[in-house]
Amino acid sequence: MKLRELATGDLEALIGASHGVAGGIGADDLEITGVTADSRKVKPGMLFVALAGTKADGAGFAADAVAKGAVAILSATPLDLSVPVLISPQPRRSLALLAARFHAGQPETMVAVTGTAGKTSVASFTRQIWAFAGLASAQIGTTGVVSPSRNDYGSLTTPDPVALHTLLSELAAEGVTHAAMEASSHGLDQGRLDGVHLAAAGFTNLGRDHMDYHPTVEDYMAAKMRLFDTLLPKGAPAVIFADDEWSAEAIRVASEAGHDVRTVGRAGTFLSLKRVEHFRHKQIAEVHHEGAIYEVDLPLAGDFQIANALVAAGLAISTGVPAAVAMRALEKLEGAAGRLELVGQAKSGALAYVDYAHKPDALEKVLTAVRPFTSGRVIVVFGCGGDRDKGKRPIMGEIANRLADIVIVTDDNPRSEVAATIRGEVMAGTPKGIEIGDRAQAIRAGVAMLATGDTLIVAGKGHEEGQIVGSQTLPFSDHAEIRKAMEEFHP
Ligand SMILES: CC(=O)N[C@H]1[C@@H](OP(=O)(O)OP(=O)(O)OC[C@H]2O[C@@H](n3ccc(=O)[nH]c3=O)[C@H](O)[C@@H]2O)O[C@H](CO)[C@@H](O)[C@@H]1O[C@H](C)C(=O)N[C@@H](C)C(=O)N[C@H](CCC(=O)O)C(=O)O
Ligand SMILES: Nc1ncnc2c1ncn2[C@@H]1O[C@H](COP(=O)(O)OP(=O)(O)OP(=O)(O)O)[C@@H](O)[C@H]1O
Numbered sequence: 001m002k003l004r005e006l007a008t009g010d011l012e013a014l015i016g017a018s019h020g021v022a023g024g025i026g027a028d029d030l031e032i033t034g035v036t037a038d039s040r041k042v043k044p045g046m047l048f049v050a051l052a053g054t055k056a057d058g059a060g061f062a063a064d065a066v067a068k069g070a071v072a073i074l075s076a077t078p079l080d081l082s083v084p085v086l087i088s089p090q091p092r093r094s095l096a097l098l099a100a101r102f103h104a105g106q107p108e109t110m111v112a113v114t115g116t117a118g119k120t121s122v123a124s125f126t127r128q129i130w131a132f133a134g135l136a137s138a139q140i141g142t143t144g145v146v147s148p149s150r151n152d153y154g155s156l157t158t159p160d161p162v163a164l165h166t167l168l169s170e171l172a173a174e175g176v177t178h179a180a181m182e183a184s185s186h187g188l189d190q191g192r193l194d195g196v197h198l199a200a201a202g203f204t205n206l207g208r209d210h211m212d213y214h215p216t217v218e219d220y221m222a223a224k225m226r227l228f229d230t231l232l233p234k235g236a237p238a239v240i241f242a243d244d245e246w247s248a249e250a251i252r253v254a255s256e257a258g259h260d261v262r263t264v265g266r267a268g269t270f271l272s273l274k275r276v277e278h279f280r281h282k283q284i285a286e287v288h289h290e291g292a293i294y295e296v297d298l299p300l301a302g303d304f305q306i307a308n309a310l311v312a313a314g315l316a317i318s319t320g321v322p323a324a325v326a327m328r329a330l331e332k333l334e335g336a337a338g339r340l341e342l343v344g345q346a347k348s349g350a351l352a353y354v355d356y357a358h359k360p361d362a363l364e365k366v367l368t369a370v371r372p373f374t375s376g377r378v379i380v381v382f383g384c385g386g387d388r389d390k391g392k393r394p395i396m397g398e399i400a401n402r403l404a405d406i407v408i409v410t411d412d413n414p415r416s417e418v419a420a421t422i423r424g425e426v427m428a429g430t431p432k433g434i435e436i437g438d439r440a441q442a443i444r445a446g447v448a449m450l451a452t453g454d455t456l457i458v459a460g461k462g463h464e465e466g467q468i469v470g471s472q473t474l475p476f477s478d479h480a481e482i483r484k485a486m487e488e489f490h491p
């Protein structure tokens with residue numbers, strides 16, 4: 001693709017700016033063979049985008065990129081190089097727009113969901129509702145990519161723009177017309193979604209997370225709100241969960257941006273939740289929408305799943321699924337892998353779940369959610385990740401101490417940190433905590449304790465399939481360890 005075709009619209013000004021920078025007339029005639037922000041991935045003919053990151057400054061790799069065959073550079077500041085240098089005040093946004101144009105084609109109807117907890121669940125539920133309505137649909141997020149033809153494991157919640165647009169263009173070519181993606185605060189802050197054309201967007205909630213990256217919770221919220229104040233086209237539906245502490249702020253931002261705000265939940269007006277009955281493996285919810293009353297038999301445990309289901313239904317209805325169809329689809333929902341997923345049931349009836357709560361709010365919600373159907377004790381096994389927000393450790397300890405009867409503190413991806421130190425910081429919040437570093441042994445101990453009426457929650461890893469120690473990922477599965485211990489203690 002010619003640089004001229006690549007750099008049009010928003011980017012036209014940039015190519016103008018490039019003339020003369022490298023003395024390069026005819027720069028716009030350059031044939032570009034690819035776009036990347038990683039000098040290690042440069043192939044001859046590519047455009048290299050220099051980004052200032054958290055660890056390195058891409059500008060320092062620009063000369064290396066040219067040596068590898070890059071024929072043009074995009075940078076925030078002028079660079080003295082032998083190839084044209086396009087200047088952009090927002091190189092991350094430019095990268096996203098360039099990637100979207102180079103890897104053209106996206107599923108026609110795309111939605112994105114943000115919030116501290118529930119994104120993966122909402123993306124999965126939205127895909128499932130669309131599929132129920134007969135639409136070719138996909139989900140993109142923490143657990144990877146699911147579409148009619150794929151079930152690929154992923155690494156980032158919001159992929160980088162080049163990976164994202166390569167994927168979107170492939171999905172579109174495969175016939176996927178509807179896709180739901182997760183918008184992480186990192187992704188939004190770094191402009192990873194800036195090239196995506198959104199039909200609607202959703203918000204679940206805000207709690208403490210990523211305080212290692214965002215200086216304050218307001219900054220964290222502001223990053224999330226980019227979805228509404230910058231990315232979602234004016235007038236598009238904004239589906240907002242109404243019962244969170246931060247709902248009012250999200251509604252304010254979305255209204256000010258001129259969106260069609262649709263609130264869901266107990267305080268919601270688009271989908272109003274009037275009544276919920278909790279059962280062991282399901283719940284029955286009464287939902288009102290435009291004068292109609294639906295009684296929904298949701299086959300998932302946990303009050304928070306109703307919130308996720310309503311946001312997903314709101315997004316599906318806002319993208320053309322009839323409300324009655326969406327409500328019927330909710331009755332067939334499968335939980336996202338590792339999100340309050342029932343993995344074992346002892347003869348005594350005691351239940352063992354795997355959950356992905358790895359932040360305070362999520363842990364609070366999940367431990368609260370299982371209480372109504374637990375006549376015995378709530379037992380929790382969890383830890384905190386290394387090289388991540390240290391402040392949340394004692395907070396999560398305190399939550400477990402308050403909401404569980406038995407607390408077992410173990411390891412969860414210590415990464416470069418000393419595992420015992422992390423456990424110590426969690427233990428500081430939980431006087432009743434029992435410390436068992438080896439995660440398999442911790443799970444075994446939790447399962448061994450299970451008696452009639454008890455519920456075990458193994459939290460933090462969810463769908464993950466490894467334990468990261470140092471720079472190594474050792475194979476590990478909470479699911480497999482629970483099943484093994486179940487056979488041993490509750491055959
Ligand atoms: C902190 C963070 O978000 N980092 C992301 C960010 O990297 P960065 O720009 O800061 O990278 P950097 O290492 O400082 O390098 C700066 C630039 O120099 C380039 N470089 C670097 C070295 C080199 O030899 N050549 C070269 O060109 C890099 O490619 C980069 O463009 O941009 C990269 C490209 O998009 C991401 O891969 C990278 O994610 C790292 C791997 C990561 O762990 N991110 C996590 C924290 C993350 O994004 N998580 C969120 C949220 C998850 C959740 O909600 O729990 C997610 O969406 O997954
Ligand atoms: N609506 C919700 N409110 C509060 N907690 C929730 C909600 N939905 C899920 N959770 C809790 O958060 C965990 C993660 O859920 P999910 O993966 O859907 O969220 P996420 O926003 O994608 O998280 P991440 O950013 O870690 O990928 C669940 O296992 C559960 O403990």
Ligand SMILES: N[C@H](CCC[C@H](N)C(=O)O)C(=O)O
Pocket residue numbers: 358384385386388412413460461464
């Ligand atoms: N995307 C999150 C997942 C954390 C999951 C938990 N198991 C941990 O390692 O802290 C992160 O990398 O921060």
Ligand SMILES: [Mg+2]
Pocket residue numbers: 119120141142143157182
């Ligand atoms: Mg997620």
